Amino acid sequence: MPQKVRIALDAMGGDIGASVVVPGAAISLSRHPDSEFLLFGDRALIDPQLERHPALKAASRVVHTDVAVSMHDKPSQALRRGRKTSSMWLAIDAVKKGEADVAVSAGNTGALMAMARFHLRMMPGIDSPAIAGVWPTVRGDSVVLDLGATIGGDATHLKTLAVMGSAMARVLFNLERPTVGLLNIGVEEIKGGEEIRAAAEMLRAANLPNLDFIGFVEGDGIGRGAADVIVTEGFSGNIALKTAEGTARQISEYLRNAMGRTWRSKLGFLFARQAFRALRDKMDPGKSNGGVLLGLRGIVVKSHGGTDAEGFAYAVDVGYEMVHYDLLTKINQMLNRDGSAPAAQEAAS
Template structure:
């Protein structure tokens, strides 16, 4: 049974967000906690909750404000976190909470879908249901990256393995469009992740993509050349482009390093009475550092290149983290990311030759 949202008196267009309520390690409890946080902050948001109504509706009643702006759509099929993408498509196509959330975007009932579920399954379902944009061969996952300068965008962090020059160029164009929204930079700076900054270093496809971006001098992005791994944390550029294998390893390494440092600090602060006193005296500084290193603050990967908006949340996050993923989806929908990407692809048409590898052309 659906709970209908209370009508609001507002001239602001509503942003309709579809949520896979069964996704993630903790399912509806975390999804609804995150949605409740956003509902309290955003008066122009409504939610479509897809999941087992026997589990979702009792939780929804405990979030009175959210219940006024949410509808529950029943699905008794949930994609498991360890399901293979092919298996998820066979068992969950059209009937699972994940598919139904994505399909709501395709039908035009929602502006964006958000799920904390199985990444591979979500990407597979999104590609089958929404398809890619006409100009794009393969989608990418773009993530926010905390840096010394603030935040950067890194892509691809795991959608596809390997990339030719054209795919790297496409990711650069899409990442710059996203950065203009998230970072508020009209002409984002961009670099290609490489083993060195010299133009003679790296794989041929990376070097070919660099030549294309440098020679084109696109008006909507500021290509700065190659960047190295240590530039990720420095925030040397606004957008870092790499292929999914390297990007995913970099992401997991950064997350693991953050946890390692946090554990070192906890051990050091509890090692002696003097260190405990030092922690008390410097508590505000440690709290500020902890907040900057908190992965929940930058939760949410955007599936770029699809003909619709889909956001992937970390599966093990809590309500605060899931709210961050919803906020990411809100920003992408509110600022019409898809239109910006289409416009950017049109402007870059002179360096896009579908079906032909730029590396092959330059050889």
Template sequence: MPDKIRIAIDAMGGDHGPSVVLPGAAIALERHPDIEFLLFGDQAVVAPLLDGLPKLKEKAIFTHTDVSIRMDDKPSQALRYGRGKSSMWLAIDAVKQDAADVAVSAGNTGALMAMSWFNLKMMKGIERPAIAGLWPTLKGDSVVLDVGASIGADEHHLINLAVMGSAMARVLFDIERPTVGLLNIGVEEVKGLEQVREAGRLLREGDFPHFDYQGFVEGDDIGKGTVDVVVTEGFAGNIALKAAEGTAKQFAQYLRSAMSRTWRARLGYLLAKPAFQLLREKMDPRKANGGVFLGLNGVVIKSHGGADAEGYAAAIDMGYDMIRYELLAKIGQDLARDLEARSAAQAAKEAVTEPTANGAAS
């Protein structure tokens, strides 16, 4: 494990920019004193805030740039004017140049994905990146991916997601063999899209020593914590994520309304306040903030754009763990083994069919 973790920060990213990013970094530093920060942003905005955080300033190297990516920029726009000089690009490039171990940004998701893909390239055997996030469940947390990096997936991409997601679960949950499920419209093998059914078959029949494939799972299984890793393509994953976030906010609004409706309800709230505080802590979205861009030759963490300082610190915490417990090495080893197994299976299949083909020709 590395002696220190070097984290590159896009200080200008997100809805609130440095006013949230820098306090979030300061919180993360309190938790992990072995962090060293590389900060990229506009000196006129960053410097005064950094002066008010002396511990962070002592552990940070600041680089000025007056170019930042707007939250509503299209990825193509961001690449045109931000390549090579924006705070987002410079943070990612620090990872490519081995000046940093991980990049963290709360900026435009599409731009961050495009710049990361363009700059860091994909790992061998991976065609497209995925965003993996933590999902609070009745049993703790699960890794869910993809939650929005790309739309659609064939069976081989879904298997790659299973391999990468299980490696992340091993890092975060300290589980030797995480359980993996494919998100589907039913648990029966005949249900769902052809690509999902085929991925299920390959996962059942294949040899995957680093995780246990449990079969298909449905939407309600995510919150139950039925498996440690839920695999789906980005379109469905993003809809599931946004639906869950919206439902949690709706529930909280209903609860606040009910608790303030009558004096008896308010009294009941006071009597049950410890239980409500425990519920609030369990449902705090800040603790699950941070999505990992998997499949790249480098670690990039996306924080929610509207996160507060505590939420941003959680995203940094995730990046810290990804490096401390060598996520990329684990993913690389698992992918290499999977590719080798696929090649062997293909060779065996060709060896069986070739005599038949020759016999037919003769």
């Protein structure tokens, strides 16, 4: 474990870039003083932001590039145009070279996934990557994956997602044996497609020591916190994520309109504003920002592209915790116990 957690930032990624990335990094640094940063991007945009945050400036090094991956670039285009010169590629390259422990980007998701997979490669025994995110629930937070990295997947893929998600839950929530559920259209064993029923049988038979498989979970179980880890393939996972974010915004708009309708509702809001503030914070997608790209031979975190500085800081925090509590080692250990991967020494090579 390095003395400091070294974090590479794609300072040009996202809808706004350095004006969000730099202050977000400063917020995260205040929470994790043992961090240091490599910022990749245009110095003309980064340096003025760093001047406003002296502590971050002292803990950072800037690597200049004026090449940025567009949010509209196709992954194949980004690989061709952005390799070796873009801020996104250089941040991932820093992890590959051992100059950083984690890369964080708010840039194009498809491009980030393609570059990370091409450059860092997959861990032994894992064929497809996954995006795992922290999901707020009524009983705390859960890890949900895959949120859109890989569409479809057989039973073995779903089982591997369960193992990786459990490792992440152990890191984030300090749980020895996280509960795991497979997202399905019903909780009965006969429900769902062949691959999800086969995955359930495999997880029950494996009886892994660091994973407590509880069976199927329906869509409403995600928000109820039915399990510490919810597993699904990327198509369903991305739809669930976007639906939840849209519903949160819809409810917030309903509340805002209702509170301003009459003088009585305005008066009621004054008395209950602390409660409404807490509700707004709990429902804010930015508070759960930071999807971890699991399955790679390095740690990469994807932030929402349209997040603010506080939201980006949460993504940096997630990256810090994945390094600080040694996520890759935990994934390797669980895969090796499961028999899904070659020896851990190969993973480290």
